[in-house]
Amino acid sequence: MVSPSKGPDVISRVGVLLRAVGAAEPDGASTTELARAGDLTRPTTHRVLSSLLREGLIDRDEQTGVWHLGPELYLLGASAAARYDISHHARVVISELARESGESAFLTARRGWETVCLLREDGSFPLRSHVLHEGIRFPLGVASAGLVVLAHLPDRDVDRYLDEHDLSRVWGASHRKDALLGRIAKTRDLGYSTNPGLVVEGSWGMGAAVFDRAGSPAWALSLTGVESRFRAARRPELGGLLLDQAHRLTRLIA
Missing domain, CATH: 3.30.450.40 (GAF domain)
Incomplete structure (x- = not known):
């Protein structure tokens, strides 16, 4: 596991977790699954995911607790579509x-x-x-x-x-x-x-x-x-x- 103090910088963690959430669509992924995919501790994973949730970059199903890509990513993707x-x-x-x-x-x-x-x-x-x-x-x-x-x-x-x-x-x-x-x-x-x-x-x-x-x-x-x-x-x-x-x-x- 990667410790919070010795692991990759926060931008790298965000990128790893966003890609892991995207790879889990359309079913979504749990915090534990995403921590494993990102080689991060579970507390670090939950902290980063919570920050992304507040920004609208990911979403969470309140009933199942699984994470999905968020609405802000859709809007950003629509803006980038003209180029890519x-x-x-x-x-x-x-x-x-x-x-x-x-x-x-x-x-x-x-x-x-x-x-x-x-x-x-x-x-x-x-x-x-x-x-x-x-x-x-x-x-x-x-x-x-x-x-x-x-x-x-x-x-x-x-x-x-x-x-x-x-x-x-x-x-x-x-x-x-x-x-x-x-x-x-x-x-x-x-x-x-x-x-x-x-x-x-x-x-x-x-x-x-x-x-x-x-x-x-x-x-x-x-x-x-x-x-x-x-x-x-x-x-x-x-x-x-x-x-x-x-x-x-x-x-x-x-």
């Missing part, structure tokens, strides 16, 4: 991906060394994967969106990230540095990534990077579904569809 929101371009692309593939289609954004799911639209196939939902975060290198974003970063950034983050501690041996480097090389060769059930067994995903005006991989489009829908014979078709729509969205943003 690409959903008006992406919704059409996501809809076409879902319709043409029959799978669940997603838009994910890179945020630092994480990815955050922003949009989801389900296709016509009745069996679906529920690993991804709006607001969920994964480290770069985890899931198809995080893998394709990481693969399109410069080698020096990839090496530094993998040296500083041991993903295998949480995500298993398939996320050791050597295993990830192998999947990164394959992703660079094909242009799109494949997650063969490494987050949840039987739930497969594929992703393609979307680039900002500076040419950096800032977003990803992805498709997820059950393993039987991602057989080897079909993956090139899905990969080509993802790449076409990712290029299209990149051009729309530019």
Whole structure:
């Protein structure tokens, strides 16, 4: 646990807790769960959360005691949307991906060394994967969106990230540095990534990077579904569809 006197500064604590509350939506999270997620003591967590509640940045269900994102964050987000929101371009692309593939289609954004799911639209196939939902975060290198974003970063950034983050501690041996480097090389060769059930067994995903005006991989489009829908014979078709729509969205943003 991080003690109040030796822990990160208050701004870092606020950021950690806000992201943890966001990741818990729509169900919300208890004080104990948020303390664990932020590696903070429970009293420190409750004190920071209470301050955020007074500012309207988070809300609390009086009956259950769980914490949710607050109304002030919605208003701030609406103000920031003009600069950061690409959903008006992406919704059409996501809809076409879902319709043409029959799978669940997603838009994910890179945020630092994480990815955050922003949009989801389900296709016509009745069996679906529920690993991804709006607001969920994964480290770069985890899931198809995080893998394709990481693969399109410069080698020096990839090496530094993998040296500083041991993903295998949480995500298993398939996320050791050597295993990830192998999947990164394959992703660079094909242009799109494949997650063969490494987050949840039987739930497969594929992703393609979307680039900002500076040419950096800032977003990803992805498709997820059950393993039987991602057989080897079909993956090139899905990969080509993802790449076409990712290029299209990149051009729309530019």
